[in-house]
């Protein structure tokens with residue numbers, strides 16, 4: 001019997017699906033806790049045999065007793081907390097956003113305390129930072145001042161504070177990770193999902209206009225999933241929060257990588273030359289010091305893999321032409 005068991009919240013989501021795939025392929029047991037039963041992302045990247053090895057619990061992260069019971073029943077040794085509502089959903093329904101993103105994270109720490117788990121790994125975000133013109137550096141360090149400009153970022157900042165207080169009061173350690181723009185199969189919703197939508201359109205030979213431009217930290221989803229697992233397996237003392245850098249690149253390079261992967265779409269993938277207000281990129285030396293070498297797929301390769309995955313999935317009928325990723 002493996003001695004590790006991972007409890008993954010938000011496992012039906014984009015990063016969660018890749019976390020599960022990595023765990024299952026490593027032969028590790030995993031329990032998924034998610035309100036959704038829509039397995040389209042998992043089916044896009046995993047076989048039926050692999051999925052049969054996963055235990056699924058349908059549950060709402062906002063319900064304290066349900067979360068505590070699920071973690072206790074799973075006999076988990078590691079928690080990776082990813083369940084959240086992304087920027088557009090928090091904007092559309094702020095009370096629900098606060099319940100899921102803030103109360104949900106409190107519930108995870110509370111459950112860890114109740115069942116005697118001493119460490120939690122959770123997703124924060126680049127959105128905790130302010131606008132790029134508020135900083136002298138183009139690439140922000142972990143300890144750059146936080147000044148979120150949307151509720152999603154405010155909620156993520158609250159999560160970082162929650163983690164700090166659970167370490168201070170209850171000695172529950174945590175590693176919070178701040179991704180930037182995740183791309184790859186399964187990235188089909190959220191503010192920065194349009195570069196991946198462009199990769200899907202290219203795989204179909206279609207036109208696509210990416211909704212923003214400028215510099216971003218682009219992160220291949222499989223790399224980020226592996227970083228979450230690596231963090232969860234690293235014993236830690238304290239409530240650390242770490243940036244993930246990825247490839248800090250201009251959108252024109254993403255478009256060029258798509259055109260290299262699918263030469264037939266040259267000139268048909270365009271982008272709005274309007275950058276996000278967020279900083280151009282993040283700096284992640286502290287995370288590298290903590291975890292050692294990080295998976296770091298170069299942008300060109302990540303884009304090529306994504307397009308190839310979409311093409312194969314379209315051919316296999318795992319990705320109907322009319323559906324999202």
Ligand SMILES: NC(=O)c1ccc[n+]([C@@H]2O[C@H](COP(=O)([O-])OP(=O)(O)OC[C@H]3O[C@@H](n4cnc5c(N)ncnc54)[C@H](O)[C@@H]3O)[C@@H](O)[C@H]2O)c1
Nearest residue numbers: 010012013014015034035036060061083084123125179182
């Ligand atoms: N995708 C990115 O670029 C990005 C960037 C920075 C941070 N993050 C953070 O990483 C985490 C994972 O992101 P993702 O892209 O996989 O998100 P996603 O939107 O694809 O998945 C989120 C999952 O949370 C689940 N969920 C929502 N409400 C729930 C509830 N009440 N109870 C239980 N589950 C619920 C959803 O069903 C979904 O499966 C999130 O915390 C997100 O804020 C993502």
